[in-house]
Amino acid sequence: MTDLPPRPFAVDHPDVLDLEVAALETRPGAVLLAQSPFYPGGGGQLPDRGSLAWNGVVRDVIGFEPTAAGLWHLFGDDAVPTGAITLRVDPAFRQRMCEQHTVAHLVNSAVYTLFDGALLTGVRMTDSDEFSVDFDLPKVAPEQLRAVEDAVNAAISDDRPVRAFDMPYDDAQATAGLFRAKSVAPPRQANGLIRIVDIEALDRQACGGTHLISTAKARRVRILKVDNKGRQNRRFRIGLGSD
Ligand SMILES: [Zn+2]
CATH class of the missing domain: 3.30.980.10 (Threonyl-trna Synthetase; Chain A, domain 2)
Incomplete structure (x- = not known):
């Protein structure tokens, strides 16, 4: 076992920019996902921009926290996501x-x-x-x-x-x-x-x-x-x- 974050899904699937996934864990302003089309940054490459949505609520993703379990996606308020999470990477960026x-x-x-x-x-x-x-x-x-x-x-x-x-x-x-x-x-x-x-x-x-x-x-x-x-x-x- 290791505590290293897994390789970002985006590295092996750069063509997948939209994805619907279940949350592993939530807290106010953040959701942990096992799979995500977002590249979290690294090696001089900037973190992806884009949005996440649940139950009609849409938020811009403003940061990431890589962990061994997956990638925390941060957004700018205290909402707690529920249900399926729809992720959308900004294709131009x-x-x-x-x-x-x-x-x-x-x-x-x-x-x-x-x-x-x-x-x-x-x-x-x-x-x-x-x-x-x-x-x-x-x-x-x-x-x-x-x-x-x-x-x-x-x-x-x-x-x-x-x-x-x-x-x-x-x-x-x-x-x-x-x-x-x-x-x-x-x-x-x-x-x-x-x-x-x-x-x-x-x-x-x-x-x-x-x-x-x-x-x-x-x-x-x-x-x-x-x-x-x-x-x-x-x-x-x-x-x-x-x-
Ligand atoms: Zn490279």
């Missing part, structure tokens, strides 16, 4: 997260390749057409920045399928290049496995978020700017759909 997350992998892949294995130090997704990805890098020349941008846009044009599979955590640790973040590794799951996201014939890395099903579902990218965030940290500001 989820799409934005999947697009930014997939592009983050492409940027990561290009930087890892072009900068001799440079590692990720942070991802900041946003509710806009701009987001940022940080890397452990001392310096980025203008032509290197263009090379990263070109590599990302080429991968988008190539329409590469994005798939995921599980492998034993220890095997993943022993395989070069699967852990791409400098100081945080995705957690070992309760079953001892870890999820690997594969962009066909381009990139593989451990990740627990939601992604597009193919790179061509992302809009073209511009790297708007690279900011110095410390001597050994560079922040790539990414613009989507700006061409």
Whole structure:
């Protein structure tokens, strides 16, 4: 037995955005659900937005508390839900997260390749057409920045399928290049496995978020700017759909 929260249902079922489920437990302003289409956040990906409803009462979901039993969904008043709970994820916001997350992998892949294995130090997704990805890098020349941008846009044009599979955590640790973040590794799951996201014939890395099903579902990218965030940290500001 373990106290780790289970992998979010949304990670394996990113196409399910509406679901009706029974509550495991309730308290004022919150309901615990064993299964939920909401991604609770993590790995730089923001928590999903959306609503829950019961007996004609509709509330926006404003937060989550992952537990070993399931996911607490929080809303902003003291009501206590009863009966079946209808969950609805905001599809536009989820799409934005999947697009930014997939592009983050492409940027990561290009930087890892072009900068001799440079590692990720942070991802900041946003509710806009701009987001940022940080890397452990001392310096980025203008032509290197263009090379990263070109590599990302080429991968988008190539329409590469994005798939995921599980492998034993220890095997993943022993395989070069699967852990791409400098100081945080995705957690070992309760079953001892870890999820690997594969962009066909381009990139593989451990990740627990939601992604597009193919790179061509992302809009073209511009790297708007690279900011110095410390001597050994560079922040790539990414613009989507700006061409
Ligand atoms: Zn990912």
